[in-house]
Amino acid sequence: xxxxxxxxxxxxxxxRLLLGATTILFSHAARxxxxxxxxxxxxxxxxxxxxDLGAFSNLGEFVExxxxxxxxxxxxxxxxxxxxxxxADLGHSASGVxxxxxxxxxxxxxxxxxxxxxxxxxWPLPLPIFDVxxxxxxxxxxxxxxxxWRCVAPITxxxxxxxxxxSTDTRFAYGAGAQAKFLSLGVRVEYERISAPGxxxxxxxxxxxxxx
Numbered sequence: 001x002x003x004x005x006x007x008x009x010x011x012x013x014x015x016r017l018l019l020g021a022t023t024i025l026f027s028h029a030a031r032x033x034x035x036x037x038x039x040x041x042x043x044x045x046x047x048x049x050x051x052d053l054g055a056f057s058n059l060g061e062f063v064e065x066x067x068x069x070x071x072x073x074x075x076x077x078x079x080x081x082x083x084x085x086x087x088a089d090l091g092h093s094a095s096g097v098x099x100x101x102x103x104x105x106x107x108x109x110x111x112x113x114x115x116x117x118x119x120x121x122x123w124p125l126p127l128p129i130f131d132v133x134x135x136x137x138x139x140x141x142x143x144x145x146x147x148x149w150r151c152v153a154p155i156t157x158x159x160x161x162x163x164x165x166x167s168t169d170t171r172f173a174y175g176a177g178a179q180a181k182f183l184s185l186g187v188r189v190e191y192e193r194i195s196a197p198g199x200x201x202x203x204x205x206x207x208x209x210x211x212x
Contacts, residue, residue, distance in 0.1 A: 037076035043207030047090040050199030066091025082120040109146040114139040131179040139173040
């Protein structure tokens, strides 16, 4: 009976050791196969939703702070260069403006989303766990605007006091950030901006990444 127990305990220990060794070998093999430096990430931060409302009124540019988020997938085949595909929801802001002459209050509703492709250049630092980088590329920016107004003064209102615009444009985008890495986990702080003539939205964000 004692021999059986000893043999059973030894067999269990060997099985656990084999399982641990297999896991370690698989993990190293997976990292060795990741020659492109593939990673995924997601983040959240503060955005500035911007749109030109000149087509609707003389209010000029609409600017509102909002909470934005992003998801991304990227590669870093060499230490100095990388690329990222990103989707960002910059927010959906609604506000009222006025009254403005001749006694109108405007109700504004603006949302912006973007799909972007960036190239990244990393600054060579002597500290292996830190990175500083710049990014540039192109964004497919969608802006949706709904606006209306109502009278608050004894004037005659013009009929059809509403405006809707849904536009999609490809625009230049750029940004910069810093990153700290802990094994496969990375934490970034980043700023990016989309250069659009109808209003250039931007996003300050904190991002977590995972490298395979």
